[in-house]
Amino acid sequence: MTRDDIGYHRLEWHQITVPTDLPEVIDEIDYQRVVMNAGATWDYFPGHYDPVYAEKQGHPAIFVNTMHIAGFVDRIATDWAGPSSRVVRRKVSLLGPIYAGDTMVGRGRAVDKRLDTSTDAPRYLVDLEIAVANQRGELCCPAEVTLELSS
């Protein structure tokens, strides 16, 4: 790992060996975070802020939206590679909700690295597999992420 001249860490593509496990990231989601989720994303679907509505839909509590979980996935990726990296593709599958009171547990692995020469400037890419589970170990969101790094 190197540091740029402002001091942020920067993982360089040629330094990466695959497979490599990423550091686990844990985030406790309380009611404030779920309500903040609706406010920050402007997604006022009532399942994201109204506990009684959520219960009527068969949920035990209000739950976060796709953007929140995707943001957690992206955070796991760029925390590892540094702020000079960029998510260029992300696929998420929503298997189970993250409810207020749950804890998100994110585990990632770099599974491939490749040089994309199909673009004008070659792109240095790393493919990640990231799994977001809850505190009971239930897989809520498997994700695939491709990061673009500096060479």
Next chain:
Amino acid sequence: MGPGATRRRADGVTTHISYELAFGTYQDALRMVGVRTEARFAGTAVSAARIQHFAALVRDSNASYWDDEFATRVWGGLIAPPALLMGLLIPPPWVPTGQPPVPSIVLRVPLPGTTFVNASNDVEFLIPITDGDRLSVVEEVVSVSPEKRTRLGAGHFVETHDTYRRVDATPVATSRNTLFRFTPAGDS
């Protein structure tokens, strides 16, 4: 908390979804397959306030969202967290004209389901979206599945394909999304 408090709480419960869901049959929905919308524009440009509110939500310390000097040097400005993309095109829940917000086309596909939940999302981020960019989206209905039964209830999976652009028409992202439109088990 006594019974009165319970009643007051129930009085405040959301009784409808503010999004204007369209209702109809599966056959009605199939007629929407292939329909592509006109470009729908965000009411406001991407701002540092929205970038940092979302980064605070996710507790993401990425300097590209917080450090103007760093972000300007690397990206040309603070960048929008990629995960906020969809939210940048969600209209405010209320506007002074009183007009209901125009929802995504996926909610205008006529189906029997009374509610929805997202199933999957696959996005390519072609170039960074930066502070000051104003975006538009063109949405297309790709497919509607026959009725499926899940643990949530019976309903249909609706797949859409969205292309996001800056106002200068430069594409910034493409998204393929699948949403499950259903009626909760026990309500049918």
